[in-house]
Amino acid sequence: MSRVAVxxxxxxxxxxxxxxxxxxxxxxxxxxxxxxxxxxxxxxxALVGALEGCDAVVDVLGPTSAAAQTAAGSRAFFRTTTxxxxxxxxxxxxxxxxxxxxxxAARVDAGYYAGKALQERLLTTRRDxxxxxxxxxxxxxxxxxxxxxxxxxxxxxxxxVVLVPEFVSQPVAAAEVADELVVLASGQPRGAVRDxxxxxxxxxxxxxxxxxxxxxxxxxxxxxxxxxxxGAGLRRGLALPGPWARLGRQTFADWLAAQx
Ligand SMILES: NC(=O)c1ccc[n+]([C@@H]2O[C@H](COP(=O)([O-])OP(=O)(O)OC[C@H]3O[C@@H](n4cnc5c(N)ncnc54)[C@H](OP(=O)(O)O)[C@@H]3O)[C@@H](O)[C@H]2O)c1
Numbered sequence: 001m002s003r004v005a006v007x008x009x010x011x012x013x014x015x016x017x018x019x020x021x022x023x024x025x026x027x028x029x030x031x032x033x034x035x036x037x038x039x040x041x042x043x044x045x046a047l048v049g050a051l052e053g054c055d056a057v058v059d060v061l062g063p064t065s066a067a068a069q070t071a072a073g074s075r076a077f078f079r080t081t082t083x084x085x086x087x088x089x090x091x092x093x094x095x096x097x098x099x100x101x102x103x104x105a106a107r108v109d110a111g112y113y114a115g116k117a118l119q120e121r122l123l124t125t126r127r128d129x130x131x132x133x134x135x136x137x138x139x140x141x142x143x144x145x146x147x148x149x150x151x152x153x154x155x156x157x158x159x160x161v162v163l164v165p166e167f168v169s170q171p172v173a174a175a176e177v178a179d180e181l182v183v184l185a186s187g188q189p190r191g192a193v194r195d196x197x198x199x200x201x202x203x204x205x206x207x208x209x210x211x212x213x214x215x216x217x218x219x220x221x222x223x224x225x226x227x228x229x230x231g232a233g234l235r236r237g238l239a240l241p242g243p244w245a246r247l248g249r250q251t252f253a254d255w256l257a258a259q260x
Contacts (some may be wrong), residue, residue, distance in 0.1 A: 004095070004185050007031040007039055008061035008087055012141050013100065016178035017058055017185075024182060029054060032061075041080045044088060051092035056185045059085055059099040061116075070158045071230075074115025082122045082166050096189045098132040099123055100181065103195050104239035105135070111230030113239075124192065132190045133177040134181065137197040137241060138254040139174040143207045150208070151219070160210065166223045166233040170197035170241055171207070173250040197241035199246050207252055214256055 002019050007178050008014040009030035021028040029050060031037040037050055039061060051057060061081050067073035081098070083169055104114035123131045146164055153159035180196055184227050207221040233239065250258075 001025050001027060002055040002186060003027045004027060005029040005031055005051055005052050005057040007057060007059045009058075010034050011062055012139060013174045013181070014058075014060040014223070016175055016208060017060060017181050020178055020182045021185070024186070026182075027112070027184060039084055040077065044084065047084060047088035048091045051088050051094050051241070054089075054092065054094045056090050056096035056098060057094050058185050059083055059097065059119075060180055060181070068115065069112050071111055071114035074112045075118050076113035076115075078119040078224060079122070086122070088127070092255060095130055096129060096132065096185070097123070097176050098134070098185050098189075100177070101133060101135045103135045103137045103197060103241050103245070104233070108230060108233030109239045110233060111226075125131060129191075130189050132184050133192045134177075134184060135192075135195045136172055136177050136180075137195075137239065138169045138171045139208075140171050140176065140198070140250070140252050141174050142171065143204075143211045143252070147208045147211055148206065158217060162219045162221045164208045164221055164225045165226045165231065165234060167204040167226075167239075168201060168237050169204055170199075170201050171198045171241060172196060172248045175256055176248040176250060182218045184220055195241050195245040197245045199251050201240065202252055209240065210252070212258070237250060244248065 004026055006017050006028050009018045010032040018028045059157055063077040068077045077134050101116050101120050105113040106120055109117040123133050150163035151159035152161045205221050209221045
């Protein structure tokens, strides 16, 4: 049995990692604000204390503030949290740091992805080893969030129009990502491992349309090009996996059917 800290263990993928660790007989330690540990602003001593006796730390933290969607905000979040976890892990003697990043984040290196690119650099330039980096594509679970974010409606009313970024993706099931993270966390540090993507290339606006239809909601979905390098990167397919990626099994259609 291993003791594994999951930073972000209450999030979309983190809570699945925690469930799976428990089911496999390991002891997960959840690090999140709702579990009483603030990795961004909390005292370093509390973090070291929480990591004592852990065999690995899985970093699936994600910022919740709107400010962290900008390059500067995202870099600030991931610089502080990644450094805090690495330093506290070193002080507590944790031998393995495993982080989850996004396919293409380092190629886009703008907007939110600038923080993920920085997080990757903090790990991959570490001299003393002891890390594993898994990059995956967007989760199917991102689609309901995009539908909510882009909805143009008066409070309490159903939206007539939903704006969705122009974005091609090859989305993957968060459950399959969690399975992979548990396998990796149970082993030795491996450096950067093969990317994991979903089985099909999809257009984000189409996925939002299908999600809304499955909810019985009528809204016009309008694709909007996001500005700057971030938007251009998404439109040009920089977040798509290369031919070396491993592919998951669950398509968006399968995932959607499983939500009913
Ligand atoms: N979503 C995707 O499509 C996708 C795809 C590939 C990779 N990723 C990466 O995977 C990671 C997790 O994504 P997700 O969608 O599962 O995230 P999420 O659902 O937004 O969850 C974020 C987690 O971070 C915790 N958190 C936020 N601020 C914190 C703080 N200051 N201290 C401690 N905990 C904090 C949250 O818990 P509290 O609010 O309780 O603190 C929550 O458990 C992110 O780094 C993301 O970039 C995401």
